[in-house]
Amino acid sequence: RGALPPPPEAPAVSARPRTQWEIVVADIWTRVLDLEEVGIGDDFMELGGDSLAANELLTLVAEKLGITMPSSALVDAPTLGEFARALSLAQQSGPRHPTVVPLRTTGSRPPLFCFAGAGALALGFHSLARRLGDDQPVYAFQAHGLERRGVPDWSVARTARRHLEIIRVLAPRGPYLLAGHSLGGLIAMEIAQQLAAAGEEVGFLSIMDTYLPASLRIESAGSGSAAGSGGAAGSGGAAGSGGAAGSSKAAEDHARGYRGRLARFTQKLLPEQRANFTSKATLKKMVQIPLTGVVQFGGLEQFDVFFNHGRLLERFYRQRPWPGRTLVYRSAENPDPEDAWSAFLTGSHDTHFVPCEHFYLLREPHIIKISEHFRAEIDRVVAGLTKTGRRADEGRLTATD
DSSP states (O other): OTTSOOOOOOOOOOSOOOSHHHHHHHHHHHHHHTOSOOOTTOBTTTTTOOHHHHHHHHHHHHHHHOOOOOTTHHHHOOBHHHHHHHHHHTSOSSOOOSSEEEEEOOOSSOOEEEEOOTTOOGGGGHHHHHHTOTTOOEEEEOOTTSSSOOOOOSSHHHHHHHHHHHHHHHOSSSOEEEEEETHHHHHHHHHHHHHHHTTOOEEEEEEESOOOOHHHHHHHHHHHHHHHHHHHHHHHHHHHTTSHHHHHHHHHHHHHHHHHHHHHHHHHHSOSSGGGGGSHHHHHHHHHGGGBTTBOOOTHHHHHHHHHHHHHHHHHOOOOOBOSOEEEEEETTOOSOTTGGGGTBOSOEEEEEEOSOGGGTTSTTHHHHHHHHHHHHHHHHHHHHHHHHHHHHHHHHHHHO
C-alpha cells in the first residue's frame, strides 16, 4: 500500500439533488461509495464505483425501491441525475442481452471484446472503454445467469464458445481484439485459440491479472504418483507379459492409475485447505455451486456464488501455448512468479506491473496507463489493416492493367 500513488483529490460536488428521486438515489450512492454527499451531475464510476459497488448499488435499488435494473443502466445513465430519471421511468431503455453489455457501439475501428472475471459484472470495463476514445467500439461479457436466471457454462471452453457465437455476429471477420480480467483472461485466451483454429486473425490479446490455472499446480503435485504407476505398468508388462502374474500386475497398475486420477479429480473439487472442509461456510459454498445461475441469491451472495463457480472452472482448465501478441498485467496481489506466463506465451508479449489490488486494476487511476497501452496496440492493428488494404488495391490495379 505504501507503493500506491496518492489518491486523487475529491471532485467538486455538482448541483445538489432536488427531486424526490434524486434525493433517494443520492442516499443510496453515498452509502455504496462511502461519501458524505453527491451531486446530480456526478458520475458513478468517476466517484470510485467499480463492478462490486455497482452490484451493491443495484441490489439496494431492488431492495429499497423494488426496481430491478441491469448493470448496463449505469452505462446509459452514469450520473446521479440520469440514473434517477431512469429509475423514475422504471423501464429499461431497450432489450438487453443477458451476457453482453455494449459499452460503446460506434466507431470505425475493430471492436474490443472484454471478459469479466468470476462473479464480476461486465460494467467493470466501463472506465477502460471511456479512455479508448469515441472511435473505439467496446463490448464486455459476463457469466450467463449472473444477472438473469439461467444455466451457466461449466467449463472455460464452453463459456468461450457461447461468447464467440455473439462475437462472430458483432464482428464477422477479424482481426479480433480480446482482453480479460482475472478468470476472464483464461476465457479470452480460449476464445483466441478457437478463433485461430477457425483460421481467423487475432490482432492482440491482453490477460489482466489472470493467475495461472490451479489445475497446473494440482497436476504437478500429483505427477509423481502418476509417473510412478506408469513406470510400474511398463516394467510389469515387460517382465510378465502373457503370464497370470503379469495380468495381475497389469490389473493392479491399472487400478492404481485409476485411483490416482480419481484423487486428482477429487482434489479439484475439494477446498485447497483441507481444514476448511469441516467449516460451515465451506460446506455452504459447495452446496450452492450446483445452484449457480438457477437460483438467484440476494445481494453480494450472488457474486460469491459465481466467484466460487468460476474458481471451479479455472481448476479444470488445461492451458495451451498461445503464439500471438499478448499484453500481460500483474497486480501487487498476484501470487505467480513474474515470468509465470512465459512458458505459455510463445509469441511477442509484454508484462506490466500495476501497483494495486486485484480488483482495482480496472479502476482509476491505474486504467489510464493501461488504456494508453491498448490504444497503441490497436493503432498497430489498424495500421496493419491499412497496409493490407493498400496492397489489395494495388493488386487489383495491376490485374486491371
